[in-house]
Amino acid sequence: MLYILKVDVADAWKCLVRQPLRSFLSSLGIAIGVAAIVAMLSISEGAKRRVVMTIDSLGMSTLRIEPLGTSAADGANSGKLTGITQDDLELVSTWLGGRGSAAGYVKQEGVEIGLKTRIQVATVVGITPLWQLAEDIYREAGRNLVQADFDNQENNCLMGNELAVRLGTRPPVQIRYGGRAATVVGLLHQKGRLLTEGTGLSALDFDNSLFCPVATVPYTRVVGGRELLDGMVVTLNIVKEQQILSLAGQVNQLLITNHRGVRDINLVVPVKLLRDAKEKQRIFSVIMVTIAGLSLIVGGIGIMNMMLANIAEQTREIGLRMVLGASRARIVGFYLLGAMVLTLSGSFFGVLSGIVLSYLIQFFVGWDVAISLPGLVVAPGTAILVGLLFGSHPAFTAASLQPAEALRQV
Amino acid sequence: MRRDSEFQSYRVVLIATDIHKTFDSGNSGKEVLDGVSLAVSPGDFVMITGTSGAGKSTLLHILCGLDQPTSGEVFFDGNPYSTLSAGESSRLRGECFGFVFQTPHLLMDRTVFENVTLPFCYGPKITKSEIGRRCMDILEYVGLGKDGGRYPATLSGGELQRVVFARALVREPRVIFADEPTGSLDRKNSLNMLDLLKKKSEQGCAVVMVTHDHSLKSYGTRFLSLDKR
Ligand SMILES: Nc1ncnc2c1ncn2[C@@H]1O[C@H](COP(=O)(O)OP(=O)(O)OP(=O)(O)O)[C@@H](O)[C@H]1O
Ligand SMILES: [Mg+2]
Numbered sequence: 054m055l056y057i058l059k060v061d062v063a064d065a066w067k068c069l070v071r072q073p074l075r076s077f078l079s080s081l082g083i084a085i086g087v088a089a090i091v092a093m094l095s096i097s098e099g100a101k102r103r104v105v106m107t108i109d110s111l112g113m114s115t116l117r118i119e120p121l122g123t124s125a126a127d128g129a130n131s132g133k134l135t136g137i138t139q140d141d142l143e144l145v146s147t148w149l150g151g152r153g154s155a156a157g158y159v160k161q162e163g164v165e166i167g168l169k170t171r172i173q174v175a176t177v178v179g180i181t182p183l184w185q186l187a188e189d190i191y192r193e194a195g196r197n198l199v200q201a202d203f204d205n206q207e208n209n210c211l212m213g214n215e216l217a218v219r220l221g222t223r224p225p226v227q228i229r230y231g232g233r234a235a236t237v238v239g240l241l242h243q244k245g246r247l248l249t250e251g252t253g254l255s256a257l258d259f260d261n262s263l264f265c266p267v268a269t270v271p272y273t274r275v276v277g278g279r280e281l282l283d284g285m286v287v288t289l290n291i292v293k294e295q296q297i298l299s300l301a302g303q304v305n306q307l308l309i310t311n312h313r314g315v316r317d318i319n320l321v322v323p324v325k326l327l328r329d330a331k332e333k334q335r336i337f338s339v340i341m342v343t344i345a346g347l348s349l350i351v352g353g354i355g356i357m358n359m360m361l362a363n364i365a366e367q368t369r370e371i372g373l374r375m376v377l378g379a380s381r382a383r384i385v386g387f388y389l390l391g392a393m394v395l396t397l398s399g400s401f402f403g404v405l406s407g408i409v410l411s412y413l414i415q416f417f418v419g420w421d422v423a424i425s426l427p428g429l430v431v432a433p434g435t436a437i438l439v440g441l442l443f444g445s446h447p448a449f450t451a452a453s454l455q456p457a458e459a460l461r462q463v
Numbered sequence: 464m465r466r467d468s469e470f471q472s473y474r475v476v477l478i479a480t481d482i483h484k485t486f487d488s489g490n491s492g493k494e495v496l497d498g499v500s501l502a503v504s505p506g507d508f509v510m511i512t513g514t515s516g517a518g519k520s521t522l523l524h525i526l527c528g529l530d531q532p533t534s535g536e537v538f539f540d541g542n543p544y545s546t547l548s549a550g551e552s553s554r555l556r557g558e559c560f561g562f563v564f565q566t567p568h569l570l571m572d573r574t575v576f577e578n579v580t581l582p583f584c585y586g587p588k589i590t591k592s593e594i595g596r597r598c599m600d601i602l603e604y605v606g607l608g609k610d611g612g613r614y615p616a617t618l619s620g621g622e623l624q625r626v627v628f629a630r631a632l633v634r635e636p637r638v639i640f641a642d643e644p645t646g647s648l649d650r651k652n653s654l655n656m657l658d659l660l661k662k663k664s665e666q667g668c669a670v671v672m673v674t675h676d677h678s679l680k681s682y683g684t685r686f687l688s689l690d691k692r
Contacts, residue, residue, distance in 0.1 A: 060584050071572045373568045376529065378557020378585035380550045457530040460564070461520075 058390075061383070065391040072363065076395060079352075079359040083399030083440070084406065086349030087432045091407025093341040094428030096414065097334065099421035104330040110248040111323040112189070114153075114292055116301050118308070118320045119254055119284040137308075137318060138279040142181065144311055145287060145304060152300070153289035156184035157282040160255070161272040166220065166263060167229040173219045176258065177230055179267035185211075187286040190259060195224035195239035203266045208235040210269075214243040215260040230263065231271050237263075252321045255284070297324050346435065352399065353439035356392055360447035364388070371451050372459025381452040388451050392444030393437065400433035407432065476669055477503040477526065477638055482535035484521055495521050496532070501687060503638065508664040508682060509671045513689030519673040522689065523642050526671060527560050528552045557585045561631030563641040567623040569615040569630075575602070576611035579630050587634065601629045605659065621652030628659055639663060641672040645679070657682045 069076040111117060120136040142157040149155055159179040165172050182203045191197055193214065202209045217223060217240050224237045246258040267273065274281045287304065289297055301322040308318055364371070371384060379387070411422040484496040495518035503509055513519050524530035526537060528544050537544045539555060547555065569578050579598045583589070589597075602608050605625040615623060624644060631639055641660065645653035653676070661682050664670045672683075680686070 056588055064584055067573065369568060370570060374585070375553070376527075376556060376562050377582045378553050378555075380553035382550070383553075383585065455530075457521075457524040460524075460529070460568070 057383070057386075061387050061390050062394065065387055065394055068363070068367070069391055069394060072359075075359050075362070079355040080395045080399040080402075082352030082355035083349065083396050083436050084352075084403035086345065086352040086439075087400045087403025087436050088407035088410055089345035089348050090342060090432040090435065091404055091425075091428050092410040092414065092422075093345045094338075094425040094432070095407070095411035095422040096420055097338040097341060098425035098428070099411075099415070099423040100330075100337070101334055102423045103421045104327060104334070107248040107250075107252075108323045108327045110245065111252070111254075111321070111326075112286075112288060113324065114289045114297055115187070116287040116289070116297075116304060116320060116322055117252075117254055117284065118287070118304075118318055120281075121317045121319050136276070137282045137285055139282065140279060141308055141311060142282060142285055144307065145285065146183075148304075148307055149287070149289075152291070153287055154183040154186045155285060155287045156187040157181045157267070157285045158184060159267060159270065159272050159274075159281075160257070160283045161231075161270070164230050164263075166216070168220045168222055168226065171220055173216060175213070175216050176262040177270055177272065178257070178262050178264050179270035179272060180264050181267055184264070184286065187288045188259075189288065190241055190244050192239040193242045195237070197239055198264070198266065202238075203268070206266060206268045208233065208265065208269050209238045210235050210263055210265040211239045211241050212237045212264075213241055213258070213260040213262045215258075216263065219261075228263075233271070235263075235265060235269070252326065253319045254321055294324050294328070298322060301325070349436060349439055352436070353443035356395055356440055357443040357447055359395075360388060360392060360444060361450070363391075364447050364451045367451075368454060368459050368462045371454050372456045372462070375454075375456035376460065384452040385445075385448045388448035389441065389444050392440045392448070396436045396440030397433070400436045403436065404429055404433060475502045475504050476540060477501075477671075478538040479522075479526060480536050480538075482522065482525060482532045482537070484518065484525060484530075485533045496525075496689075498535070499687075499689070501526075503669045503671060503685075505637065505667045505669050506664055506684075507669050508661065508684045509669075509687060510680060510683035510685065511671065511673045511687045511689060512675060512677065512680075514675065517689040519675075519689055520642055523640050523671065523673055527556060527562070527638075527640050529556075554586065557582070558587060558634070559637045561634065561636035561639045563624070563627050563631050563639065563644040565643040565646040567615070567627050569623065569626060571615050574612050574614055575607060575618070575626050578615065578626060579611075579633055582630060582634050597633055598629075601633045604632075605629045620647050621649070621655065624648060624652070624656060625659075628656065632663065636668065638669045638671065641670065643673050643675070645674065645676065653679070 118137060137157070139157065142155060146155045158181070160176060162176045163174055164177045166175050182200055185191060185197055192211070198209065198211060212224065224240050226237050228235055228237055241259065244259040246260070247254065247256060249256055289300055291297060291300070301320060305320045309316055312318070374384065408424055411424060414420055415422045479499060479501040482496050482499040483494070485492040485494045499522060501509070511519050511522065521530065525532050528537070528547070539559070544552065570581065573581070576598060579602060580594055583594045599608070599611070602611055605628055607622060607625055607629065610618070610622070615626065618626065624647070628644070639660065644656050644660070648656065657679055660670050660672065
């Protein structure tokens with residue numbers, strides 16, 4: 054069996070190189086189809102990874118709440134729009150009880166941080182006590198902020214990793230910002246930045262920020278006697294998607310009620326983003342792979358066409374092979390092997406150019422692509438199926454020739 | 464009905480009994496063979512003669528199982544063809560028969576040597592070096608020992624026919640079928656071919672040859688005429 058396979062592959066190869074251009078073109082058709090599928094799947098996989106990264110960054114069991122628009126900041130129509138306040142935070146915390154941790158923050162970007170003679174620009178974030186817990190970010194060196202730091206309103210703070218590198222320092226160290234002195238008591242682990250694109254949330258780069266107890270920073274705005282927050286982070290102690298979504302709905306309702314029915318908050322549930330993205334992703338993938346698959350079918354038709362032309366020319370040769378002892382099954386196998394040689398070589402170059410194409414798309418279009426390993430198997434696999442499918446008609450046509458008549462052909 | 468005069472030969476390999484063949488051309492069936500019987504033993508040199516269209520090629524195709532008779536039966540080693548599966552019939556052609564055609568039927572994109580190795584694609588299964596050795600030997604035998612690397616397009620008609628002959632002999636068949644092997648050859652090459660065939664039949668190989676050249680009759684040991692009376 055293996056011997057026959059070896060012999061026939063060599064034989065089929067010799068028959069294919071007889072018409073090199075013809076064989077190359079039909080193989081090229083397959084290569085293009087395979088490349089299209091590989092590239093489409095890579096784009097789809099890239100988008101998927103992007104979503105997963107976003108979710109990772111925003112937190113799986115986390116709700117993020119920020120005021121809608123700039124109402125809290127300009128204060129002009131603050132009579133109507135209330136923004137998010139300490140009051141909201143307390144309400145949510147109380148309501149949550151042991152089901153999670155809620156924290157609030159105020160934020161000021163572009164603050165000059167001074168260490169002796171050095172100055173670096175960073176974001177200063179005023180945080181409430183449970184913030185570290187809610188963001189799940191802790192010290193790498195020094196210590197975390199403790200309740201006493203908040204109670205005593207001491208100017209103790211935590212520093213982001215990169216900011217510390219930029220300033221060339223490690224805690225504990227005295228720094229200055231916004232006209233006041235502060236002590237950095239802890240250095241935070243590297244965490245990168247929040248991937249907030251497309252969510253409506255404001256950006257935050259953990260590694261380039263300074264985190265201080267909210268009462269000690271000079272950026273708190275008070276409107277109508279209430280302290281405004283720039284946002285709230287709620288981390289729930291549950292992982293079930295359904296429960297998270299249901300609690301998120303309740304928190305939203307709670308805040309809207311507290312704001313007397315005004316929908317002035319943006320509550321982002323990363324889990325929901327994931328779900329929406331997955332659905333969109335699925336439709337997108339199906340459409341793209343279908344289109345790519347169509348080009349593979351066109352490639353298959355090319356193979357079939359080439360084989361039919363070959364067989365028409367090789368009638369006498371087929372007759373001869375039958376005279377020499379080739380059974381019909383051998384003839385079928387012989388032509389299917391020829392089709393396989395074409396689809397396999399087409400697939401090989403298709404996979405290579407599909408990968409190259411993916412990176413070209415990433416480079417020129419700027420989409421995230423990730424080579425999808427299943428795609429590298431699925432695409433050639435489909436190509437081989439297409440080859441078998443479209444090759445079988447010509448192969449059986451060849452095998453059904455009457456040897457006596459085939460030999461009479463001149 | 465015509466009958467082979469020496470039907471009761473000793474140790475028969477190939478027997479055909481009362482072969483009829485009718486082609487359906489249009490409405491009227493055309494009877495090409497009307498009851499041909501034949502027995503071939505090892506060492507026989509059977510000459511089938513007849514005018515063009517008498518059914519010589521058709522008979523040859525039936526004798527080697529490439530075509531089926533309308534009625535009648537062919538036996539090889541006592542086995543009737545009608546009981547052989549398609550695979551068994553193919554194996555029979557691969558292992559026991561050799562063919563020479565009127566036109567060479569060579570693969571033009573392969574060298575002489577590759578053409579002669581082609582039958583080994585379909586058995587018997589022997590090593591590559593053994594195949595090479597046997598092909599070289601047979602090319603030597605037909606006088607083309609130095610031409611293995613040439614392509615068919617560069618050979619003369621007589622040389623081409625010798626390549627075909629080498630291809631037919633390389634698997635050491637028990638029966639050689641030759642359909643007008645000298646049809647495209649001049650006198651000298653024709654006699655050359657016939658000498659090769661004769662030598663084979665003297666070595667114990669059965670030869671069934673179609674010809675309409677009555678001057679070659681001296682080579683035959685048995686004769687069958689398909690001419691309509
Ligand atoms: N497939 C077919 N359908 C119809 N008629 C056929 C078919 N094959 C052969 N014939 C007819 O059968 C007859 C015998 O053909 P065959 O080839 O056996 O003749 P032949 O004796 O070999 O002639 P030649 O000496 O010219 O080769 C011819 O008249 C031919 O037209
Ligand atoms: Mg003929």
